[in-house]
Amino acid sequence: MTRPSPDGEGPSFAPGLPLGAPARYDGAMPDRDDIPAAPRFLDVALPLPVRRSFSYRLPAETPAPAPGCRVRVPLGAGVETGVVLRVLDAARLEPALRDRPERVKEILEVLDAEPWLDAPLLRLGAWLADYYGAAPGETLRAMIPVKPLKRPRQPAPEPTPPRDEPPRPTPAQSAALAEVTAALDAGAFAAFLLHGVTGSGKTEVYLRAIAHALDAGRQAIVLVPEISLTPQAARRFRARLGERVGIFHSGLGAGERLAVWRGAREGSLDVVLGPRSAVFAPLPRLGLVVIDEEHDGSYKQTEKPRYHARSVALVRARALGAVVVMGSATPGLESLHNARTGKYRLLSLPDRVGGGRIPRPELVDLREQEGGLLAPALEEALDACLGRGEKAMLLLNRRGHSRLRLCRDCGEPQRCSRCDIPLTYHSGRERLVCHYCGQERPLAPACPECGGRRWVLLGAGTQQLEMDLELRFPGVRVLRMDLDSTSRRGAHQRILDAFAAPGPALLLGTQMIAKGHHIPEVTLVGVVAADTGLFLPDYRAAERTWQLLEQVSGRAGRGERPGRVIAQTYNPDHPVLAGLAAGRSGDWVERELRDRRQLGYPPFRRLTSLLVSAPEEEAAEEAARRLRRDFRDAWPDSPAEMLGPAPAFLPRLKGRHRRQLLVKGCLTRDQKAWFSEHFAAIARAMRRTGALGLDLDVDPESLL
Numbered sequence: 001m002t003r004p005s006p007d008g009e010g011p012s013f014a015p016g017l018p019l020g021a022p023a024r025y026d027g028a029m030p031d032r033d034d035i036p037a038a039p040r041f042l043d044v045a046l047p048l049p050v051r052r053s054f055s056y057r058l059p060a061e062t063p064a065p066a067p068g069c070r071v072r073v074p075l076g077a078g079v080e081t082g083v084v085l086r087v088l089d090a091a092r093l094e095p096a097l098r099d100r101p102e103r104v105k106e107i108l109e110v111l112d113a114e115p116w117l118d119a120p121l122l123r124l125g126a127w128l129a130d131y132y133g134a135a136p137g138e139t140l141r142a143m144i145p146v147k148p149l150k151r152p153r154q155p156a157p158e159p160t161p162p163r164d165e166p167p168r169p170t171p172a173q174s175a176a177l178a179e180v181t182a183a184l185d186a187g188a189f190a191a192f193l194l195h196g197v198t199g200s201g202k203t204e205v206y207l208r209a210i211a212h213a214l215d216a217g218r219q220a221i222v223l224v225p226e227i228s229l230t231p232q233a234a235r236r237f238r239a240r241l242g243e244r245v246g247i248f249h250s251g252l253g254a255g256e257r258l259a260v261w262r263g264a265r266e267g268s269l270d271v272v273l274g275p276r277s278a279v280f281a282p283l284p285r286l287g288l289v290v291i292d293e294e295h296d297g298s299y300k301q302t303e304k305p306r307y308h309a310r311s312v313a314l315v316r317a318r319a320l321g322a323v324v325v326m327g328s329a330t331p332g333l334e335s336l337h338n339a340r341t342g343k344y345r346l347l348s349l350p351d352r353v354g355g356g357r358i359p360r361p362e363l364v365d366l367r368e369q370e371g372g373l374l375a376p377a378l379e380e381a382l383d384a385c386l387g388r389g390e391k392a393m394l395l396l397n398r399r400g401h402s403r404l405r406l407c408r409d410c411g412e413p414q415r416c417s418r419c420d421i422p423l424t425y426h427s428g429r430e431r432l433v434c435h436y437c438g439q440e441r442p443l444a445p446a447c448p449e450c451g452g453r454r455w456v457l458l459g460a461g462t463q464q465l466e467m468d469l470e471l472r473f474p475g476v477r478v479l480r481m482d483l484d485s486t487s488r489r490g491a492h493q494r495i496l497d498a499f500a501a502p503g504p505a506l507l508l509g510t511q512m513i514a515k516g517h518h519i520p521e522v523t524l525v526g527v528v529a530a531d532t533g534l535f536l537p538d539y540r541a542a543e544r545t546w547q548l549l550e551q552v553s554g555r556a557g558r559g560e561r562p563g564r565v566i567a568q569t570y571n572p573d574h575p576v577l578a579g580l581a582a583g584r585s586g587d588w589v590e591r592e593l594r595d596r597r598q599l600g601y602p603p604f605r606r607l608t609s610l611l612v613s614a615p616e617e618e619a620a621e622e623a624a625r626r627l628r629r630d631f632r633d634a635w636p637d638s639p640a641e642m643l644g645p646a647p648a649f650l651p652r653l654k655g656r657h658r659r660q661l662l663v664k665g666c667l668t669r670d671q672k673a674w675f676s677e678h679f680a681a682i683a684r685a686m687r688r689t690g691a692l693g694l695d696l697d698v699d700p701e702s703l704l
């Protein structure tokens, strides 16, 4: 068994990790020619929260499936789908079964004629399970995000849009491209950070780099944040690269998803574009991975296995000698640091393609304002913009009508009974909704605390802003984009199309409006509350605010006319806001990096979050305390530092009390595995098996 070398404190992809190290469960992976004679057995990974694999017998008449194929197997009283890791003869069964191989159950069915996971992808799965402390079977299942279909229907082929003629690259684009194509030609692993301001033509660099890889007979994956995966973005890739581009996203039906995955495996597709799970696309000749908006939080999976698609892409590419291009106008601080320390090579596109200036936000100090949602300065700017027949966008990062419904007599908000969190008022349906568990409640006529019947609504959300704008700007098209208005398939694009139609229009919404859209007639961006996310108890809160404001500012002035950005804030002196307004966000980045080094946060030290939950508060607290104490006893020499337990940001969620432990510093893969295994022992000792939960999050994207 090979261990990863201790990978030192550092940024988020494990440097020095020996790729191709055999995993705990993979052993030798025989070629088909190498398959032993009957009786034959299969070593199968099942999607269960355990680290072991399971042995099954192969019926005599069934040809042996290759490793990476899926099989249906009996498990207890039920049936499970697993992934074949290898074919064994009786001598290689585990000792308990070796003497009585007739006790080994037979598989029910082989689901795939060709494997979904080739040897490099199986090794990637082994790395992923080890690094993220996830179960191998659960990991491999996540890597095959398609379901077996009895009779897969081929989706109707999409019409091929005439090919776009590529524009002539700018000198900055050419320079960036030259480095990427040289790396592709060298055929060795290289990672690039393409730092390009909004509208600087990063996509053009991706397109040409992909074309270069395809010309050389290699293939490409393009990762995009889920939300900007509009047909529009996809169309742009198809229009340039042709029908060998497969688009993969959560809005597809099962048959369409299967068709993309199959096209990748079987050679009818050379490019797969999609959100984070597209990093596993089974392209056999992968040469390039593009990660657009590399800072985006959606690249981190929020359920098990909690992988980061950027880290996975880097590890996959390194094993294959492939090139990774990560692009952003606001790279994450980890990536900036990696570029400085030489892990990534930095490419810059400092200017907009047409030469247009990126507007700096003008700050409106709300401490000196009275009344409504919009300060007079912003209202006047809106009047002027719409009056000229142009378009404006307004960011308010809070959905619903009002954040709180408070009793006027005792001041208590109406809360979610399962999460203790104040409920958000949604107009239209006239409901209170918990934004954490989704539970809906009617508006209570009387306060449950004091019986009072007078209520007040506080904290405006997008619904309220929409109503205000419709009253204030009669006759102007007002469109709202948030989670509620985009739940239907295609709604996102319909809203954008309606907004882009000729004539004055207002688009308001949550952070969704900040991403990727290119609408030249937008000349004004208003930020209704720039402070919403600034003081969340997460070390990334300021970084996220910086990224969001920079991104939303980048929506303005993308056409002929210059743009203007007005941000309303109670904190005009905060380094993020003051820095943006002065056009000196670089200063803030330096200061933030200094603070993080001092406080021991990423990119200088790694973090792992351990969230312990239970229906009873005492059980959660006790289990978390035991876990901390036992870790110290089991690993007395570990340099990792453990903080907590403390109540999580949401101390109760869906009826479960939550305690958080935070580990600063590196954990070995044995330590990560120890947490899950030992936690099960703690639960048994406390007689709370099944009630206690542990959520291990390596490199957490959010501490909230």
Ligand code: ADP
Binding pocket: 167, 168, 169, 170, 173, 196, 197, 198, 199, 200, 201, 202, 203, 204, 353, 354, 518
């Ligand atoms: P980014 O991804 O950096 O925000 P885009 O790639 O969307 O920027 O480019 C912004 C606009 O500039 C798009 O309309 C694109 O078609 C155009 N563009 C990009 N490169 C060139 C070029 N070399 N010449 C002319 N137009 C270009």
Ligand code: ZN
Binding pocket: 416, 417, 418, 419, 420, 421, 434, 435, 436, 437, 438, 439, 654
């Ligand atoms: Zn709730």
